[in-house]
Amino acid sequence: MRILLSAIYPYAFLLLYLIIPFDNYIRALPNILLAILVVAFPFIVKREDFKKLKSLPVAIFLVLFGYLFIDSFSSGRLVEDFNIIKKVMIAVGLAILYIPVADAKKINSAIIFSSLAAIIFSVYNFVLITDAVGNFALGDSPQVVESLLIDRLYLGLLCTFSILISFQEIQKKYHPNNNYYLANILINAVFIVLIASKIAVVSLLVLVLIHQFYGKRKIWRILIALAAIMAVGVLFVVIKGEKDIGLNKTFKQGNSPTFIENSLTYELRAVVWQCAQNIVNDEGFTLTGIGFDITKDRLVSCYENQINDVNKKQRFIAERYNTHNQFIDFYLSAGIIALVLFLAFIATSFISIRKQFFPMALLAILLIYCMIENLFHRQIGAYYVGFILIVLITSARSGENNNIKTI
Incomplete structure (x- = not known):
């Protein structure tokens, strides 16, 4: 019994993090997985495992x-x-x-695939909604807001996690997996820009700045750090300058479905x-x-x-x-x-x-x-x-x- 639970336990955990963005569609499954983890935990945990919490x-x-x-x-x-x-x-x-669970990298993989799945789902929704509306708009448009699998803020957070994990996994020497990680970084970065997740952009710029404190080649790192600081500063000025406390944009209601009309965003x-x-x-x-x-x-x-x-x-x-x-x-x-x-x-x-x-x-x-x-x-x-x-x-x-x- 213990061997079986030990085999199932890590993958129940990974599946949980894989499906988190789909919680609104499969609400019961995360709770079921949590219940499995709670029930199985006493049977597979060892005394030395608790040392990790010290x-x-x-x-x-x-x-x-x-x-x-x-x-x-x-x-x-x-x-x-x-x-x-x-x-x-x-x-x-x-x-x-x-x-x-001893392998932290497995959960990292779950985050990456979860992010890609959320992006694919959101892009598919965007295509359907754009076809129904009859016009094309990105950024803060209702099409984007309504098509996203989860709130833009949390989807941007997930994409930021995915980019960071992929960057961390890239090896200095050539490795075939490097190409996949680079592709994942590009896909998530482009998606963040397309959905206009400002806080995710700020987070990435801050991570670039933080990374300059690790490693050698300090001259280049100082220059990159200064560029990142300037970029963050400019972005904050732009965000601060936005005065659209009310509706961000006004849309024609003639051909727009009701769910599009109801997805207008606010600066609150x-x-x-x-x-x-x-x-x-x-x-x-x-x-x-x-x-x-x-x-x-x-x-x-x-x-x-x-x-x-x-x-x-x-x-x-x-x-x-x-x-x-x-x-x-x-x-x-x-x-x-x-x-x-x-x-x-x-x-x-x-x-x-x-x-x-x-x-x-x-x-x-x-x-x-x-x-x-x-x-x-x-x-x-x-x-x-x-x-x-x-x-x-x-x-x-x-x-x-x-x-x-x-x-």
Whole structure:
């Protein structure tokens, strides 16, 4: 029995990460795979496997989860906040469930194929929608927004993971697989540009900058670093200069299907962050926070008072937009203690993996996306934070992660 579970376990894990983007279409399967992993874990894990968890960053993240649970329970808001706390639990749970698996490269392959599958699916949808609409538009067009398999932000994140993994796998000497990795980098990079995922572009430029601190040829690396800094600066100026808080574009409604009309995008973070700032000012210093659900209620109240445009106000209220910043969300919802623990996790992770480019790059991606998104408000975000935790754990013991266990 144990041998059979040991054989199935790694591939159940890989299949989970392969199908994550298709969660809306096969919602039950990820939960089934998680259940298989949880049931099988006690039968295949060994005592020495738990040594992989003996790191300060992992310990701090576990403390963060424990604190969120205890804080919410003691404040009488566990029922309301459990949906968010559960996603933090998923992230740390995936990292723990992965410790019996010894080959970190297998999950990297799952990320690459998952990204390609999502791209193919999205392109196919785009062709169908463009044919139905009768015109061709890229970037922020409704055709692109509606055709994407998952939200553009998370699809850009997945593509960034895929590019980073492929770059890491390219060998210095000639190897046939290098061609496949280069092709994958090109496909994902072009796709990111076509769907106009600005945060993914910024992430890639930051990764280029970070990579200059690793390796030799420092003169060239300094020049590349300066170019990357300038590119990031220019991109931020462009993003900041966008004033389309309302509809990004106006489309003719004559031949457009209803689902296209309903897929118009909004630039909402300026409004959300201003409301979050107002709540911070009203609350002042908070040790334990006001709760994740109450934070959303307070934001909705702010939208009602601050937004003048009726249609926009109704949309913000209906969607109950969160803070779109993980740091602000932890502070408002669980107080300064949660924020300090999360920052401590990031700081200690940086110290422990600072000499390794791949985990350092993933940590940078986590930081960037936490600045503009609440990753723990979406299950897909929790899965990808779990992937980052897995890499941090396996990087600390890279010498032991060469093969998948069979017994």
